[in-house]
Amino acid sequence: xxxxxxxxxxxxxxxxxxxxxxxxEIEDGGFLVLVGPSGCGKSTLLNCIAGLxxxxxxxxxxxxxxxxxxxxxxxxxxxxxxxxxLYPNMTVEKNISFGMEIRGMPRxxxxxxxxxVADMLQIRELLKRKPSQLSGGQxxxxxxxxxxxxxxxxxxxxxxxxxxxxxxxxxMRTEIKRLHQRMGTTIVYVTHDQIEALTLATKIAxxxxxxxxxxxxxxxxxxxxxxxxxxxxxxxxxxxxLPATVVEDGGALMVSLAGHEGDMLLPAPExxxxxxxxxxxxxFGIRPEAFTDPQGADRTTGQIxxxxxxxxxxxxxGSDTFAVVNLGGKSAVxxxxxxxxxxxxxxxxxxxxxxxxxxxxxxxxxxVQ
Amino acid sequence: xSAAGQDIALKGSRITRFVIYTVLIVFAIFYLLPLYVMxxxxxxxxxxxxxxxxxxxxxxWTLEPWRAAWSHAQIGVSPTGLKPFFINSIMMVVPAVVLxxxxxxxxxxVLTKWSFRGSGVVFGLLLLACFIPFQIVLIPMARILGLIxxxxxxxxxxxxxxxxxxxxxxxxxxxxxAAFPTELVRAAQIDGASFFQIFWRILAPSxxxxxxxxxxxxxxxxxxxxxxxxSFADFDSIPMTVALNNLVNSSTGVKExxxxxxxxxxxxxxxxxxxxxxxxxxxxxxxxGAVKG
Ligand SMILES: Nc1ncnc2c1ncn2[C@@H]1O[C@H](COP(=O)(O)OP(=O)(O)OP(=O)(O)O)[C@@H](O)[C@H]1O
Ligand SMILES: [Mg+2]
Numbered sequence: 001x002x003x004x005x006x007x008x009x010x011x012x013x014x015x016x017x018x019x020x021x022x023x024x025e026i027e028d029g030g031f032l033v034l035v036g037p038s039g040c041g042k043s044t045l046l047n048c049i050a051g052l053x054x055x056x057x058x059x060x061x062x063x064x065x066x067x068x069x070x071x072x073x074x075x076x077x078x079x080x081x082x083x084x085x086l087y088p089n090m091t092v093e094k095n096i097s098f099g100m101e102i103r104g105m106p107r108x109x110x111x112x113x114x115x116x117v118a119d120m121l122q123i124r125e126l127l128k129r130k131p132s133q134l135s136g137g138q139x140x141x142x143x144x145x146x147x148x149x150x151x152x153x154x155x156x157x158x159x160x161x162x163x164x165x166x167x168x169x170x171x172m173r174t175e176i177k178r179l180h181q182r183m184g185t186t187i188v189y190v191t192h193d194q195i196e197a198l199t200l201a202t203k204i205a206x207x208x209x210x211x212x213x214x215x216x217x218x219x220x221x222x223x224x225x226x227x228x229x230x231x232x233x234x235x236x237x238x239x240x241x242l243p244a245t246v247v248e249d250g251g252a253l254m255v256s257l258a259g260h261e262g263d264m265l266l267p268a269p270e271x272x273x274x275x276x277x278x279x280x281x282x283x284f285g286i287r288p289e290a291f292t293d294p295q296g297a298d299r300t301t302g303q304i305x306x307x308x309x310x311x312x313x314x315x316x317x318g319s320d321t322f323a324v325v326n327l328g329g330k331s332a333v334x335x336x337x338x339x340x341x342x343x344x345x346x347x348x349x350x351x352x353x354x355x356x357x358x359x360x361x362x363x364x365x366x367x368v369q
Numbered sequence: 370x371s372a373a374g375q376d377i378a379l380k381g382s383r384i385t386r387f388v389i390y391t392v393l394i395v396f397a398i399f400y401l402l403p404l405y406v407m408x409x410x411x412x413x414x415x416x417x418x419x420x421x422x423x424x425x426x427x428x429x430w431t432l433e434p435w436r437a438a439w440s441h442a443q444i445g446v447s448p449t450g451l452k453p454f455f456i457n458s459i460m461m462v463v464p465a466v467v468l469x470x471x472x473x474x475x476x477x478x479v480l481t482k483w484s485f486r487g488s489g490v491v492f493g494l495l496l497l498a499c500f501i502p503f504q505i506v507l508i509p510m511a512r513i514l515g516l517i518x519x520x521x522x523x524x525x526x527x528x529x530x531x532x533x534x535x536x537x538x539x540x541x542x543x544x545x546x547a548a549f550p551t552e553l554v555r556a557a558q559i560d561g562a563s564f565f566q567i568f569w570r571i572l573a574p575s576x577x578x579x580x581x582x583x584x585x586x587x588x589x590x591x592x593x594x595x596x597x598x599x600s601f602a603d604f605d606s607i608p609m610t611v612a613l614n615n616l617v618n619s620s621t622g623v624k625e626x627x628x629x630x631x632x633x634x635x636x637x638x639x640x641x642x643x644x645x646x647x648x649x650x651x652x653x654x655x656x657x658g659a660v661k662g
Binding site for chain 2: 078081087099
């Protein structure tokens with residue numbers, strides 16, 4: 001177990017720069033999740049940590065040791081691939097023991113290690129089978145088993161759940177979380193799925209086009225996004241990002257949104273940055289759960305603002321009811337209690353939790369604090 | 370209405386089937402006819418052939434032409450039969466096939482899984498070897514064989530065929546391994562396996578179909594080669610194809626057609642055996658290699 005530090009990491013394929021100076025650090029026993037849209041460089045970053053790709057600049061430290069230039073097998077890491085990469089010609093048992101065999105571990109020790117992970121992952125009855133005779137979830141577990149027998153400093157997971165169906169995905173997610181809690185090994189985990197990121201991570205890194213946009217705890221990423229991209233990318237349904245105008249009303253800064261009957265005013269935080277945008281456009285961001293029916297609103301915060309809105313569509317979803325509201329010229333999603341009395345086409349009062357509201361500059365997309 | 374439609378469909382399919390089978394049978398007969406002629410005539414005494422009726426079955430069955438072709442027919446100047454040359458061919462084909470297949474596999478492995486700056490160019494150059502006509506390389510090759518002291522030897526022929534086969538074997542293996550998941554190689558690297566360990570333990574066990582394709586291809590090409598054999602072989606390294614030619618051309622006096630037929634079948638037999646034994650893998654392997662690349 002060790003901390004992992006990535007220092008100004010650069011990676012180019014010929015003239016194409018895929019990673020543009022990434023700085024990350026995850027403490028011993030931490031769970032770092034890399035998220036970002038397809039092609040942003042997540043797998044490349046993981047492969048650089050594993051040593052499967054040479055880096056073009058910067059440094060990677062595992063523990064206190066720089067691993068740059070070290071062969072993958074010497075880095076004390078284990079990796080679970082997106083396709084699981086189980087050796088098709090070997091049985092499950094051989095798959096798990098292959099690495100130990102290569103390292104010249106004695107047979108008895110190998111068997112003990114196999115037995116241990118087989119019990120941990122409940123794959124004992126699969127040991128004699130070939131990978132082609134396994135289901136997706138079983139393959140995934142075998143791939144984990146192969147990584148687990150190494151007892152490495154750092155685990156690397158490249159979208160390990162993306163090939164599974166929705167139900168199995170949720171189960172395996174819990175399984176991975178349990179495993180992490182039990183073993184306490186540092187993990188770097190790549191995913192597309194922001195729910196996976198939020199549930200598993202101790203730290204999240206959001207990447208886009210080879211750049212690190214934000215690095216922080218799930219709470220920071222979710223509640224304090226540094227720009228519109230992060231705000232939009234994390235959370236489901238995603239944050240409402242509504243065009244508004246900064247105005248002054250009786251000395252206080254306000255944002256004005258186009259409502260169903262004229263403009264609607266909501267209080268904006270008093271700050272120099274906000275004041276600089278006076279009279280200009282701003283993007284008002286509010287998550288669906290902070291935009292709800294007055295009975296369901298969070299009463300612990302003193303910043304509930306109630307406004308009447310025109311409800312366009314109502315989408316009951318079991319545990320919640322989603323209402324699509326016309327706001328700022330766009331469709332905003334409000335998340336109401338499941339049994340909220342609401343009908344489409346009605347004008348009703350909804351509550352904005354302004355302590356959760358965030359504002360962005362539409363030109364730079366950056367957060368306005 | 371639907372029943373009637375089905376009826377028509379059935380009848381239609383029966384007619385199509387009939388046509389297909391007829392065509393297939395006609396073609397099969399057409400292609401089998403030469404083999405039939407060779408086989409029947411190799412089992413007749415010479416007088417029967419000369420008496421006409423190439424297509425009739427032997428009246429007197431005899432294995433003597435086969436015995437003659439194999440062990441005491443006149444080849445060139447000495448009455449050795451084809452046996453020593455058959456052995457020459459085997460001594461040439463087996464190492465040439467093994468070497469070119471193994472080196473093709475290595476090339477394919479490196480070109481797809483350890484590609485380096487300029488590996489595309491290297492592959493392009495290797496491919497070029499597939500398009501160079503044999504005749505062009507004859508004289509330079511003779512010179513090189515002379516320089517390295519392999520002129521006129523079986524090993525000289527092995528070298529020539531290995532080099533000439535490399536373009537094709539590399540192409541086969543490269544295309545096959547291009548479709549082989551790179552993640553497996555990466556997983557093995559993390560497991561600590563070396564370059565050769567990855568090849569032998571991970572890639573090789575999954576390579577059977579393409580090995581079969583390559584072996585059939587190389588075996589037939591090397592076995593059937595005439596030009597290199599006639600150009601580079603000395604008397605004690607002459608391959609089967611050249612010997613067969615000598616057999617047919619050197620019979621003094623009467624042409625022993627029955628012996629010639631037997632000799633020709635003997636010359637074709639090994640490739641036939643290779644096809645029959647592994648032919649079904651051939652198509653499968655070609656398909657697998659064609660998926661990606
Ligand atoms: N060998 C390569 N040569 C050139 N460009 C490459 C190579 N490998 C990856 N890239 C490029 O690097 C970028 C990042 O790729 P990477 O595989 O890291 O994306 P990713 O974030 O893992 O995407 P996904 O979520 O789809 O897996 C992509 O734009 C890709 O085209
Ligand atoms: Mg990826």
